[in-house]
Amino acid sequence: MTATMSETVSGGEVRRERPARRVGTVTLGITLVAAGILMLVSLFWPEVDLRGVMRLSPLILVSLGVEALLSARKGGAVKYDWVGMLLCFVLTLAALCLYSVAWWFTYYAPEVGEIPDGGYYDGAVSGDESSLYLDYASFHGRQFRLLELEGGDVLRLELENDRGNVQVRLQQAADGETIFDEASLADGTYTIDIPETGAYELWVTGNHAAGSFSLERAESR
Numbered sequence: 001m002t003a004t005m006s007e008t009v010s011g012g013e014v015r016r017e018r019p020a021r022r023v024g025t026v027t028l029g030i031t032l033v034a035a036g037i038l039m040l041v042s043l044f045w046p047e048v049d050l051r052g053v054m055r056l057s058p059l060i061l062v063s064l065g066v067e068a069l070l071s072a073r074k075g076g077a078v079k080y081d082w083v084g085m086l087l088c089f090v091l092t093l094a095a096l097c098l099y100s101v102a103w104w105f106t107y108y109a110p111e112v113g114e115i116p117d118g119g120y121y122d123g124a125v126s127g128d129e130s131s132l133y134l135d136y137a138s139f140h141g142r143q144f145r146l147l148e149l150e151g152g153d154v155l156r157l158e159l160e161n162d163r164g165n166v167q168v169r170l171q172q173a174a175d176g177e178t179i180f181d182e183a184s185l186a187d188g189t190y191t192i193d194i195p196e197t198g199a200y201e202l203w204v205t206g207n208h209a210a211g212s213f214s215l216e217r218a219e220s221r
Contacts, residue, residue, distance in 0.1 A: 024087040027063040031091065057098030064091055121206070131216035132202060139164070139206030146173065147202055149217070153194040156218035159185050164209030173199035191218065 041048055119141025126133045129148045147170075149155075157180075159166060165184040170192060171177060179200065180192045194200070204213060 022084040022087060023068050024064055024084060024091055026067050027060060027091055028087060030063060031060055031094070051102075054098050054102035057095050057102060060091055060095035060098075064088065127215075132204070132214070133216075134204065134213040136206070136212070137210055139166075139209040139211075141206060143204045143206075145202045145204075147200045149194045149197065149200050151194060151196040154218045155192040155194065155215055157190040157192060158188075158214045159190075159211070160187050160213075161185075161209060161211040163211070165207050166209050166211075166213060167203075167205040167207070168213075168215075169201075169203045169205075171201050171203075173201050 038050060038053060042050060120138060121136060121141055121143070122138040123134060123136030125143065127145060129146075130153075132143070132145045132147075134143060155170075157168065159168075167183040168180065168185060169178065169182075170180040172179065179194070180190075182190075202215065
């Protein structure tokens, strides 16, 4: 006989029965594994926006319910003592808290690229009519530059993020046609082809960012 198995005698036969399992243990294990993976992702890839993951929080309740139903259906012994009830309460509370945050982000939080009042910028700004250079220790808001460019120009955009993320939008000033629009840009170098001569609006939006940004004319065709 072991600590994890009990033995009963019926009709001269020894049958081993599994001990009762507390409901919620499987869901707790899955939740802990998922939380650990998300923490690792946030550390190694800080530019990844994990807000959408919180919208999956109702799956905690789904998993908890499925676990209870399957245990009952298979005739498994489910232990509903005070520890099990406390475990269910903690999981339910966690799911409701994450759901509330996700609901707020969905209906009230600003979209990517929208910065509420109270934006700030701590860093240097330079450039001319065809370039913009930003070097910032803290950037949460928008920087705007009106560029005069020629058809056939190729712009080189370089971005280095130490924290947060940056959105870049370039559009024609005359008709608002978008030439380049990327949210949460990863570190690297990008090229932008200018279709025709004219004025272009450059919007750089920082979201709790730190790093550097540069946009300049690489060549003219």
